[in-house]
Amino acid sequence: MTPTPSAHPSARSIADDIRTGRRTAVEVCAASLAAIASNDPRLTAFVTVTGERALETAARIDADRARGAGLDRPLLGVPMAVKDNLCTAGVRTTAASRVLADYVPPYSATVITRLQEAGAVVIGKTNLDEFSMGSSTEHSALGATRNPWDEARTPGGSSGGSAAAVAAGMVPAALGSDTGGSIRQPAAFCGLVGLKPTYGRVSRYGLIAFASSLDQVGPMTRTAADAALVLEAIAGHDPHDATSSHEPVPSLRAALGRGVVGLRIGVPRTLLQDGVDQGILNGFDAALARWTAAGAQLVDITLPHTAHAVPVYYLIATAEASSNLSRYDGVRYGARASLTREQGLRDAYMLTRAQGFGDEVKRRIMLGTYVLSHGYYEAYYLKAQQVRTLLRRDYDDAFGLCDVVAMPTTPSPAYRLGEKTDSPLQMYLEDIFTVSANLTGLPALSAPAGLTSDGLPVGVQLMGRMFDEATLLAAAQVLED
Numbered sequence: 001m002t003p004t005p006s007a008h009p010s011a012r013s014i015a016d017d018i019r020t021g022r023r024t025a026v027e028v029c030a031a032s033l034a035a036i037a038s039n040d041p042r043l044t045a046f047v048t049v050t051g052e053r054a055l056e057t058a059a060r061i062d063a064d065r066a067r068g069a070g071l072d073r074p075l076l077g078v079p080m081a082v083k084d085n086l087c088t089a090g091v092r093t094t095a096a097s098r099v100l101a102d103y104v105p106p107y108s109a110t111v112i113t114r115l116q117e118a119g120a121v122v123i124g125k126t127n128l129d130e131f132s133m134g135s136s137t138e139h140s141a142l143g144a145t146r147n148p149w150d151e152a153r154t155p156g157g158s159s160g161g162s163a164a165a166v167a168a169g170m171v172p173a174a175l176g177s178d179t180g181g182s183i184r185q186p187a188a189f190c191g192l193v194g195l196k197p198t199y200g201r202v203s204r205y206g207l208i209a210f211a212s213s214l215d216q217v218g219p220m221t222r223t224a225a226d227a228a229l230v231l232e233a234i235a236g237h238d239p240h241d242a243t244s245s246h247e248p249v250p251s252l253r254a255a256l257g258r259g260v261v262g263l264r265i266g267v268p269r270t271l272l273q274d275g276v277d278q279g280i281l282n283g284f285d286a287a288l289a290r291w292t293a294a295g296a297q298l299v300d301i302t303l304p305h306t307a308h309a310v311p312v313y314y315l316i317a318t319a320e321a322s323s324n325l326s327r328y329d330g331v332r333y334g335a336r337a338s339l340t341r342e343q344g345l346r347d348a349y350m351l352t353r354a355q356g357f358g359d360e361v362k363r364r365i366m367l368g369t370y371v372l373s374h375g376y377y378e379a380y381y382l383k384a385q386q387v388r389t390l391l392r393r394d395y396d397d398a399f400g401l402c403d404v405v406a407m408p409t410t411p412s413p414a415y416r417l418g419e420k421t422d423s424p425l426q427m428y429l430e431d432i433f434t435v436s437a438n439l440t441g442l443p444a445l446s447a448p449a450g451l452t453s454d455g456l457p458v459g460v461q462l463m464g465r466m467f468d469e470a471t472l473l474a475a476a477q478v479l480e481d
């Protein structure tokens with residue numbers, strides 16, 4: 001197993017091979033299952049592997065092909081892993097929580113249905129921090145996932161299982177979700193392309209909610225071309241999600257190869273003055289040099305409110321989470337604690353939630369409940385919403401000067417398992433570069449930008465104007481040449 005992108009075929013080449021008859025969907029699916037069987041006992045990327053279902057789907061694709069049907073499907077026979085906070089009809093969906101350990105949804109998330117319509121074969125559900133709350137996949141009721149580049153380290157989180165599955169070559173592409181960086185940070189830690197689409201670009205129907213004004217689903221792949229392929233399949237309005245946009249989805253595949261000639265890249269240098277690892281800065285500067293060599297122009301920008309982004313994010317995200325997670329009460333959803341004869345409804349709520357949720361989730365529910373409570377609402381929640389508006393204005397100003405904003409995805413490369421679990425604040429501060437995209441709704445992508453001297457992947461982040469994922473993908477592709 002090598003986590004290098006070139007070692008494994010891309011989603012696009014797999015679909016082409018199946019289309020032209022070079023390989024069958026069943027062969028591809030079986031190879032993917034074999035890679036999972038040999039790697040996953042060490043990495044724990046998967047919560048559930050749906051091998052039989054996947055092989056049946058693949059066989060159907062091969063049968064269709066024999067009749068000449070379905071050949072235009074862009075992800076024809078591509079095995080994909082999906083984060084286990086996306087509902088899959090008839091397949092357990094846990095959000096890595098004890099409270100949903102046995103939850104089998106009666107319906108699939110829109111993104112899952114769309115992947116299937118595009119010809120993809122969903123091969124399994126990947127590990128995450130419980131309810132997506134975390135940055136290391138260590139807050140999972142099912143145990144931590146390991147980083148294929150260095151198994152003593154975290155793959156990042158919360159979509160760490162999806163990142164590890166793709167980086168280890170178990171699947172060419174996966175879906176993650178991103179509320180404050182959960183696609184981009186694990187993509188950066190595992191040397192992948194990870195894209196958080198513009199808020200509203202992708203349906204959230206069937207995504208187990210963490211913070212509804214911040215959550216988006218997006219692709220995690222080894223190449224920009226594959227990210228474009230997957231995003232095109234899942235994007236677009238969905239009548240089941242009132243926040244999904246009617247904005248037309250352009251051909252993202254057509255945008256590839258467009259290059260960066262004349263692209264103005266805004267660089268907020270003042271944000272990089274301290275606390276950023278030297279290996280990360282070197283990778284970042286190397287990426288900027290590649291872009292300028294390819295015809296882009298660098299522009300100095302300032303994003304003055306970024307210093308407040310992490311506290312603002314942790315106020316808003318926890319407030320929304322405390323409300324979203326109130327549904328897990330042992331009555332409507334999931335597990336219920338067993339009661340003695342003397343215990344009543346109140347005990348049922350308290351015990352179910354005490355036993356069902358892990359420490360990090362409880363910490364967030366308490367914080368979120370506090371900031372929404374009478375007497376603190378104005379001081380914390382309302383103030384955070386006001387600063388959120390100022391952050392968005394920073395970016396509106398910046399986009400007067402440049403077309404995309406570049407910064408590292410993370411201040412440091414993948415850290416060791418256990419290194420930050422004792423200090424939640426330390427872990428939260430690592431989100432400094434990623435949370436602004438969620439607070440503003442802007443699209444943001446992390447692309448591989450080389451390795452540190454220790455051989456760990458570096459991610460460079462690009463943020464774009466609303467609905468301009470195409471420019472991000474085209475720029476990311478330039479780094480692959």
Ligand code: GLN
Pocket residue numbers: 132133134135157158177178179180181182183210317431
């Ligand atoms: N690390 C952030 C958090 O812990 C982001 C998580 C996410 O994007 N789901 O909340």
